Structures are given as structure tokens and as C-alpha cells.
Amino acid sequence: SCDASQLCNCSSVGLDFIPPGLTAKITVLNLAYNRIQRIQSQDLQQAVNLRALLLQSNQISSIDKDSFQSLAKLELLDLSNNSLAHLSPLWFGHLFSLQHLHLQGNSYRDLGQSSPFSSLRNLSSLHLGNPQFSVIRQGNFEGIELLHKLWIDGSNLSQYEQGSLKSIKVINHMIINIRSINVFSEIVRDCLHSVAWLEVRRIAFSIVAELQVLRVMSSSFAKKISFRQTLLTDATVPEMVSILEDMPKLVELELVDCRLLGTGQWKMQIQANQSQTLRVLTIKNLSIEEFYLFTDLKAVEDLLSPFTRVTVQNTKVFLVPCRISQHLLSLEYLDLSANLIGDQSLEHSACQGGWPSLQTLNLSQNSLSDLEITSKSLSHLGNLIVLDISQNNFGEIPNECEWPKHLKYLNLSSTQIPKVTKCIPPTLEVLDVSGNNLKEFGLQLSFLKELYLTGNQLRTLPGAAPIPNLVALSVRRNKLNSFSKEEFESFRRMELLDASDNNFICSCEFLSFIQHEAGLAQVLVRWPDKYVCDSPLAVRGAQVGAVHLSLMECHRSLMVSLICVLVFLVILLLVAVGYKYHMVWYLRMTWAWLQAKRKPKRAPPKDVIYDAFVSYSENDSEWVENTMVQELEQACPPFRLCLHKRDFVPGKWIVDNIIDSIEKSRKTLFVLSEHFVQSEWCKYELDFSHFRLFDENNDAAILVLLEPIQSNAIPKRFCKLRKIMNTKTYLEWPAGEEQQQMFWFNLKIALRS
Numbered sequence: 001s002c003d004a005s006q007l008c009n010c011s012s013v014g015l016d017f018i019p020p021g022l023t024a025k026i027t028v029l030n031l032a033y034n035r036i037q038r039i040q041s042q043d044l045q046q047a048v049n050l051r052a053l054l055l056q057s058n059q060i061s062s063i064d065k066d067s068f069q070s071l072a073k074l075e076l077l078d079l080s081n082n083s084l085a086h087l088s089p090l091w092f093g094h095l096f097s098l099q100h101l102h103l104q105g106n107s108y109r110d111l112g113q114s115s116p117f118s119s120l121r122n123l124s125s126l127h128l129g130n131p132q133f134s135v136i137r138q139g140n141f142e143g144i145e146l147l148h149k150l151w152i153d154g155s156n157l158s159q160y161e162q163g164s165l166k167s168i169k170v171i172n173h174m175i176i177n178i179r180s181i182n183v184f185s186e187i188v189r190d191c192l193h194s195v196a197w198l199e200v201r202r203i204a205f206s207i208v209a210e211l212q213v214l215r216v217m218s219s220s221f222a223k224k225i226s227f228r229q230t231l232l233t234d235a236t237v238p239e240m241v242s243i244l245e246d247m248p249k250l251v252e253l254e255l256v257d258c259r260l261l262g263t264g265q266w267k268m269q270i271q272a273n274q275s276q277t278l279r280v281l282t283i284k285n286l287s288i289e290e291f292y293l294f295t296d297l298k299a300v301e302d303l304l305s306p307f308t309r310v311t312v313q314n315t316k317v318f319l320v321p322c323r324i325s326q327h328l329l330s331l332e333y334l335d336l337s338a339n340l341i342g343d344q345s346l347e348h349s350a351c352q353g354g355w356p357s358l359q360t361l362n363l364s365q366n367s368l369s370d371l372e373i374t375s376k377s378l379s380h381l382g383n384l385i386v387l388d389i390s391q392n393n394f395g396e397i398p399n400e401c402e403w404p405k406h407l408k409y410l411n412l413s414s415t416q417i418p419k420v421t422k423c424i425p426p427t428l429e430v431l432d433v434s435g436n437n438l439k440e441f442g443l444q445l446s447f448l449k450e451l452y453l454t455g456n457q458l459r460t461l462p463g464a465a466p467i468p469n470l471v472a473l474s475v476r477r478n479k480l481n482s483f484s485k486e487e488f489e490s491f492r493r494m495e496l497l498d499a500s501d502n503n504f505i506c507s508c509e510f511l512s513f514i515q516h517e518a519g520l521a522q523v524l525v526r527w528p529d530k531y532v533c534d535s536p537l538a539v540r541g542a543q544v545g546a547v548h549l550s551l552m553e554c555h556r557s558l559m560v561s562l563i564c565v566l567v568f569l570v571i572l573l574l575v576a577v578g579y580k581y582h583m584v585w586y587l588r589m590t591w592a593w594l595q596a597k598r599k600p601k602r603a604p605p606k607d608v609i610y611d612a613f614v615s616y617s618e619n620d621s622e623w624v625e626n627t628m629v630q631e632l633e634q635a636c637p638p639f640r641l642c643l644h645k646r647d648f649v650p651g652k653w654i655v656d657n658i659i660d661s662i663e664k665s666r667k668t669l670f671v672l673s674e675h676f677v678q679s680e681w682c683k684y685e686l687d688f689s690h691f692r693l694f695d696e697n698n699d700a701a702i703l704v705l706l707e708p709i710q711s712n713a714i715p716k717r718f719c720k721l722r723k724i725m726n727t728k729t730y731l732e733w734p735a736g737e738e739q740q741q742m743f744w745f746n747l748k749i750a751l752r753s
Contacts, residue, residue, distance in 0.1 A: 002026065010034070012052070019042040030054040032078070034242040038062040045070050053077040054159070056102065059083055065090040073097050073429050080127070083104035087116040099124040104153050106374060110135040118143030129153030130175070131433040136164045144168050151175040165190040177201040185213040188220060197224040204231035206261075211239045218246035226254040234262030241303070244278070252280035259287045264295035279308045279330075286315040311398070319345040325354025335362040337388075342367040347377040360386040364411070365739045371423065372416075375401040382406065390414055390432070398423050412436070434474075442466065453478065472496040481501060610642040612753055613665035617675035620706055621645070623733075624671055631744055632751070639751055641669075667751055668698070673706040701732035702750050 003009040006026040010019065012212040015034040022029070026047050044050070048070050060082040068074065074095050084106040092098065098120050104127045117123060117295040123144055129152050136154075138161040150171050160183045173196045177594065178184050184203060191198070198220070205211060232240065237260075246252060288294060304327045311334075318340040328334075334355065341349065343361060355361075358381055368374050371394045378384060384404040388411040395416045401423035410428055414435035420443055424431065429447050434454040441453060441462035451462070458478040465472065471494055480502040576582060616624045626642070637739040642665050648657040662668055670676070731747055734740055 022047045024048050026050055027052075028052045028569065031058070033057045035059055037083075038064075040064050041069075042067050042068065044407050044724045046154075047071065048073070049239040050074050054078045055082070056080040056105075057082075061085065063088070063091055067091065069094045071095060076100040078102040079106070083107055087111055087124075089114065089116040089118060092116060093119050095120060097122060101126050104151070105130050107132055109133060110137065111140040113137065113139075115140055115142035115144075117141065120144065123147065125149040125703070129155075129157075129441045131156055133157060137161050138164050138647065139167075140164055141167050146170045147172070149175070154178045156174055160186045162186060163190060165194075169194055171195045173197040173199065175199040175201065177476070178203055180211055181210045183437040187214055188214070189216050192216070192220050192729060195217075195222050196219070197226070198222045199226040199676075200230065200507075201228045202230070203227075205236040205240060206231055206233050208235050208239055209237055213245070214240075214243055216226075217243050220247055221249045222247065223249050224252040224254065225250060226256065227258055230258045231253070232258060232260050232262075235264050237262070238266045241300070243261045245303070248277070250278050252282070252380060253278065254282040255286060256283075256284045257287075258283075258285075261289070263288075263290050264297055264299075266299050267638065276306075280429060281307055281309070282311040283315055284311070284313045286312075288316065291316045291318075297324055305329045307331055309333040313340070314338040316340055318342070320349035322348055322351040322354060322356075322600070325349055325351060328355055331355055331358055333360045334358055337362045338365040338367070342369055343370045343373040343377075344507045345725045346374060350377045350381065355381060357383055359383050362388040364388050364390040364392070366392055369394060371396070371417075375423070379404055385409060387411070399419055401425070403427075408447075461750045470494060474498040475502070608664055608666055609640070610647075610661070610665040611639040612667040612669040613642040613661045614669045614671065615676075616671035619675035620671055620673050623706060628671075632748070635748060639748070661700045667702055668700055668703045669704060669751075671704050671706050671707060674709060676706075702747075704747070705730060706731040 001010050002025075005027065006025050007030075008026050009030045011030045012033040013724040015031065015036055017036055018031060018039060022041075023046055027049055029050060029052070032054045033056075036055065037060060039055075039062070040359045041064045043547055044053070044067060050071050051073060052073070053074060053076070054080045060079065061084065063084070065088060068077075068091055068118065072094055073095055077095065077098060077100070080102040081292070082105070084103070085104065086108050089112070092101075096119070099122055101117075101120070101123060107130060109132050111128070117126070120143065125148055126144070127149075127353060131153075133154055133630065134156055136152075136157065137160070141164060142741060145168060147168055147170070147223060148170070150173075150472040152175070155177050157178055158180060168191075171191065171194050174191065174197070176184070176199070176379060178185065178200070179202065180186075181203065184200070187199075194333060214645060225247075240324065244253060245359070250559065298321075304324065307328060308330050309332060313335060314337075316339060317336060318685060320336070320341075345367065346363070361378070361384060363374075366389075368389060369392070374389060374394075378387065379402040381404045384407055389406075390413040392415050394412075397417045399417065399421045403425040405427065407425050407427055410425065413432045416436065417433070418437045418462045420433060420438060420441060422443070424443055424445070426445060427447060428445060430450040431445070432452040433441075433457070434452050436456055438456040438458060438461070439460065441451075445451075445465075447469060448467050451467065451468055451470060453462070454474050454476040456475075456478050458475060458480060459477065460480070462473075473496070478499055480499060483499075597669040609642070615630075625645075629643070632641060642661045643656070644661070647661065648654070649660075669696045731743060731750070734743055
């Protein structure tokens with residue numbers, strides 16, 4: 001389970017104990033998601049070089065006091081989500097290098113009477129707590145002076161002894177999951193000067209009177225406050241804002257996944273103390289059930305002027321009141337992505353005098369649909385440099401647009417525009433039109449440095465002359481199949497050309513040009529199924545200089561022509577072999593066999609209307625029609641014969657006529673002669689009778705030799721028919737009249753049998 005770096009992964013394998021045989025070579029041991037219940041003294045004794053030990057999500061309830069004694073180099077220990085009912089300082093006494101300790105999700109109710117962490121001088125992050133965790137005592141954190149992150153899961157924390165966290169001088173990021181406002185206020189009192197970023201989770205600020213105990217926060221030196229999954233109401237928002245406004249060093253306020261009960265009808269007048277430090281406001285996924293009734297926030301207008309960065313994402317914002325926009329005098333960055341802003345509401349939100357200092361605006365994933373109105377609404381923003389309006393459904397793009405005069409970055413990706421026009425501002429340095437339906441790009445953009453055309457329908461590179469300063473071009477996932485030398489020459493100055501995931505036709509000339517002439521710092525080109533051309537830095541695939549194409553790839557046209565000639569010769573050879581060995585005959589025989597198989601082996605008696613079907617050559621028709629037919633059809637009783645000249649159905653395919661006539665006849669009479677052997681249709685009639693004769697294994701065929709012929713004159717492919725002629729009696733037409741009477745007698749007996 002160990003790789004070359006001695007990282008041993010034994011997670012989720014159903015272990016009931018720590019496996020024996022651990023050596024000093026192991027640096028990382030992952031035993032998570034097993035069924036281990038106890039850690040014994042000897043289990044880890046040999047793993048003296050262990051840096052990380054992951055034991056989370058087991059069933060550990062017992063740890064021997066010296067289990068970790070040999071792990072002086074251990075930096076990460078994860079014992080979370082087990083069944084530890086208490087924590088012992090003896091466990092951690094020799095972990096002098098430990099930096100990260102995870103103890104959350106166990107069943108201990110407190111941390112003991114003293115500090116279990118007193119020997120952990122290098123501890124950087126500590127995560128503790130569980131639903132049963134209820135008490136923090138003074139001295140529980142003795143020995144820890146500095147933490148990068150302290151995470152306390154205290155959802156049911158009910159008792160906190162004053163001064164318990166004062167021993168920690170610096171906490172860069174403190175996360176506390178807590179419900180009791182009184183306990184929270186006591187914790188804050190101990191961390192007024194030590195916590196730089198305070199993150200509060202799952203607390204409800206619903207009663208104004210309870211917030212009075214949080215007045216102590218006004219003295220906190222925290223630079224950032226985050227509320228996650230927190231409940232606020234119209235009554236408590238003014239009080240909370242008042243507290244935050246008084247914090248002397250607060251720079252950033254963040255609300256994530258919070259819930260607001262109300263519509264902004266804040267009854268208490270917020271005193272505009274004009275915080276000298278608060279500059280950043282982030283609101284993400286704020287749930288306001290009656291957002292459509294929300295007020296114009298007039299009460300907080302005077303608080304907004306200091307903000308330089310505001311993010312309000314996925315909060316169902318459909319309008320920013322004009323007065324609010326006009327009060328955001330210092331705003332440089334505004335993110336309103338994933339909201340409900342439309343064309344008309346944007347025109348009102350970005351009113352004259354609004355957002356005067358704005359440099360970056362993100363309106364992606366909104367309800368904008370008219371690019372001309374959008375550009376005109378923002379045109380007065382003289383300082384706007386970056387604009388993201390991606391993932392809106394514009395659909396069409398006008399020929400002319402009015403934009404902010406200093407706009408340098410524009411993101412129009414995934415906006416359903418079918419083409420680019422002069423609506424695109426000429427001042428741009430970066431343009432992203434990925435994920436649209438563009439088939440060409442031919443704009444004159446003299447200042448453009450980066451162009452992103454990923455996921456379009458381009459078949460050729462955009463011209464370089466209209467974009468002289470381009471340094472980076474992405475044309476991934478288009479329909480490019482080749483580059484000309486001229487196209488590459490025109491992009492010599494580029495630092496990045498990403499043309500992967502296209503349909504290139506490989507050629508030696510193309511690769512040679514990339515290797516020796518293009519001079520690009522980074523070329524990413526993908527052939528089918530593999531990367532062939534890549535940068536000299538070998539970011540992906542082989543280096544361009546090391547790529548060697550096969551003969552097929554280098555001389556594709558020549559190879560295709562050669563293959564076509566070879567295929568033609570093979571076909572010609574097959575035709576010759578087929579002719580020599582009667583392949584056509586075998587195919588026709590197969591078809592006849594299939595035709596015969598579709599019919600019953602023997603026609604019903606009511607369908608048999610002829611005594612015999614006569615198969616003969618046209619050259620023998622005089623004897624057949626004037627001699628044999630006269631003799632047999634005028635006999636007593638007469639025989640009924642089927643002749644192709646007389647009885648075939650006009651207009652019916654001749655093959656079907658032959659098959660049906662044989663099926664409707666009790667016998668098939670073959671008049672054999674040299675002419676018969678040479679007749680094509682006689683051969684076919686013989687073919688089908690051949691099937692019937694041996695498929696039914698009967699005597700349906702009667703052979704009459706009109707003239708003497710050798711058995712080997714019959715085609716060799718009729719091997720069984722040749723055998724019959726060699727093993728069974730056939731009738732031969734005699735020359736003398738006396739013998740002819742016997743011939744007719746024998747023939748009539750054969751027809752009646």
C-alpha cells in the first residue's frame with residue numbers, strides 16, 4: 001500500500017487494528033475509515049520518521065499513554081470522528097513537531113482539568129469539539145501561544161470559564177460553531193486582541209436584548225468578521241451594524257449562507273459613525289424569503305461610501321437603487337453575479353453619478369438580454385476597466401455599441417452570440433468570447449493582447465494583421481484541421497497558442513515549421529488521440545524538437561494513393577480467382593438455395609399440375625417439341641408437360657418461372673446434349689433441380705441423353721449429379737425405330753413412378 005515516497009494508504013480496507021510491521025521508512029500513514037478501536041504502545045513504535053498519521057473515522061475509544069512516544073517528527077495527527085471519551089496530555093507529550101491536530105467529532109465533554117496541549121509548542125492549527133462538548137475550563141489551552149487556525153465546534157457549549165483562551169496571544173483565524181450568545185460574548189472578551197479573523201457559524205441573532213452582551217465586540221481588534229449559516233432579523237440588523245461600525249480595525253465583513261427575516265424595514269436609526277477601516281463587504285447565498293418586498297435600503301445609504309469592494313452573489317438581487325449606487329463613492333470592485341438583474345434594472349442601477357470610481361464589474365449569470373442596452377447603461381463609468389457579462393443570454397449582437405472609454409477586459413463567453421461585430425470596443429486588451437457559436441473572427445483590435453476563442457466553430461485562425469499586439473491566443477475545442485505557414489508566421493511574437501482539442505491533419509511540413517521556424521514560446525497542438533506538438537518546455541506531451549512522425553504522417557497523400565492502388569489490385573485479383581473457380585456460380589447457387597429453402601420441400605398435391613418439367617436447350621427444341629411432346633401428350637392416358645416456351649407466365653422473372661415450374665411438377669426431365677451443357681439457363685435449371693434432388697433425397701430427376709456425351713462433360717461442380725450418371729441408369733435416345741418404342745415405354749414408366 002506504499003508508494004515511492006513512502007506514503008502508505010490503508011484507508012477503507014476494514015482493518016480492526018493498526019497493521020504490524022510498520023518501519024522507519026514510512027512518512028505518511030493513512031488508516032482512515034476502518035474499524036480500529038484501540039491504539040497500543042507497540043503499534044507505532046518503529047515508525048520514527050512518520051510525518052502524517054490519519055486515523056479519522058474509525059472507532060477508536062482507547063489510546064495507550066505512550067502510543068505516540070516515538071513520533072517526534074509527526075507534523076499532522078487526525079483523530080477526528082472517533083469515540084474518544086476523554087483527552088490525555090500524555091498522548092501528545094512527545095509530539096514536539098506536531099503542527100496540525102484534529103480532534104473534532106469524538107464524544108468527550110471537556111478537555112480535562114488541565115491543558116492536553118501544553119507540550120505542543122509548534123502547533124499551528126487545532127480543531128476540536130463535538131455535539132457533546134459543553135465545557136471549556138481555564139487552563140485548557142496553556143502552552144499554546146500562537147495558532148494559525150482554531151476551530152471550536154461548540155454547538156452545545158454551555159460553560160466557558162473566563163480567561164480560558166487568553167493564554168493564546170495570536171489567532172489568525174478562529175472558527176466557532178456556537179448557539180449561545182452569552183458564551184460567545186465571553187469567548188470574544190478573551191480574544192479581543194488576539195483574533196485577526198473571527199468566523200461565527202450557526203448562531204441566531206433574533207432578539208435585540210441578547211445583542212447587548214455583544215457590545216464587547218466593539219473593542220475587538222479583528223480585521224475580518226464572517227457569519228456563516230447565521231440568522232438575522234430586521235430588528236437585530238441595526239444593532240449588529242452599530243457594533244461592527246465601532247470595531248476599530250475591522251476591514252472586511254462577510255455573510256455566507258445566512259438567512260434574513262424581514263424586508264429591510266429597519267426601525268432603529270443607524271448612526272453613521274463612518275468607520276475609518278471597513279472597506280470590503282461580501283454577501284453570498286443570502287436567503288431573503290420576501291426579497292421582492294425588500295426596501296430601497298435608504299437607512300444605510302450613509303454607511304456605504306467607504307466601501308471599495310462589494311460582492312453580492314446569488315442573493316436574488318434584481319435592482320440596486322440609484323441612490324445606493326450614488327453613495328458608493330469609493331467602490332472599485334462590484335460583483336453582482338448569479339442574480340436577477342435585467343436590462344432595465346441595470347439601466348436604473350448604473351444611473352448617472354452611480355459607481356463613480358468603479359474599475360471592475362461582474363454581472364455574469366444574470367438576466368441581461370440586450371447587449372446594446374447593457375453597453376449604453378455602463379458607458380458613463382469612466383474608470384471601468386474590467387467587465388464580466390458572461391453567461392447571459394444576449395443571442396444577438398448589434399453592429400455598434402457604446403462602451404466605457406477605458407474598458408480593457410471584456411468577458412462575453414457563453415452569451416449565445418453568433419458573430420462578432422464592431423460592437424466590441426477597440427480599446428480592449430483582453431477579450432473572452434468562448435463558448436459561443438462563432439464561425440470566424442476578423443475584428444481590428446490594435447491593443448488586444450489576449451484572445452480566448454475556446455469552444456466555438458472556427459475552421460481557421462483569426463488574422464494576425466488586425467491584432468498586431470496579440471501575445472496569447474486560445475482556440476481550444478474548435479474545428480481547426482490545419483495551420484498554414486503564413487498563419488504561423490503572422491503569430492511569431494505570441495507567447496502562448498493553445499490549439500488543443502481540434503481536428504488537425506498531421507503533416508511533416510507542419511511539424512517541421514513548428515519545430516524550427518515558428519519561434520512560439522508555447523505551442524499546444526493536439527492530433528487525434530495524442531499530443532504531438534507541445535512547447536519546448538514540455539508542458540504536456542513530448543517536446544516539439546523530439547517529435548518524429550511516421551511515414552504515414554509525413555506522406556499522407558502518397559500513402560493514400562498507394563493504398564488505393566493496392567486495394568484495386570486486390571479486387572482485380574479476387575475477380576480473376578472468382579472467375580477461374582466459378583465464384584459467381586457459387587453465389588448464384590447460394591441464392592437458388594435460399595429461394596428453395598423459403599418454399600416447402602414438396603408442394604402440396606393440389607399445387608402439382610404437371611407430370612414433368614422439361615429442361616432442354618433451344619438447339620434441341622425441334623426434337624423436344626415435335627417428337628417427345630407429341631409422343632407423351634398424346635399417350636393414353638396423356639402426360640402433361642411444362643415447357644418454358646408455352647407455359648411460363650409472361651412478365652414474370654424467368655428465375656421465378658423456373659423455380660415455380662419445377663415446384664409444380666412431379667418430375668424434372670433433362671434432355672442432355674452438348675448444347676444443353678453449354679446453355680446458361682439449362683445450367684440454372686440443373687442447379688435448382690440439383691438442390692431439390694439432394695435436399696429431398698428422391699428420384700425427381702430423369703435424365704435423357706439425346707446424343708452420346710461423356711459424364712465428365714457435365715460441369716465438375718455438379719459432383720453429385722455426375723455421381724448419379726455413374727451409378728444410376730439413364731435413358732439414351734436410340735437411332736433405330738424398333739429401339740425407340742422401348743425408349744418411350746421406359747420413359748413413360750419413369751414418369752409415372
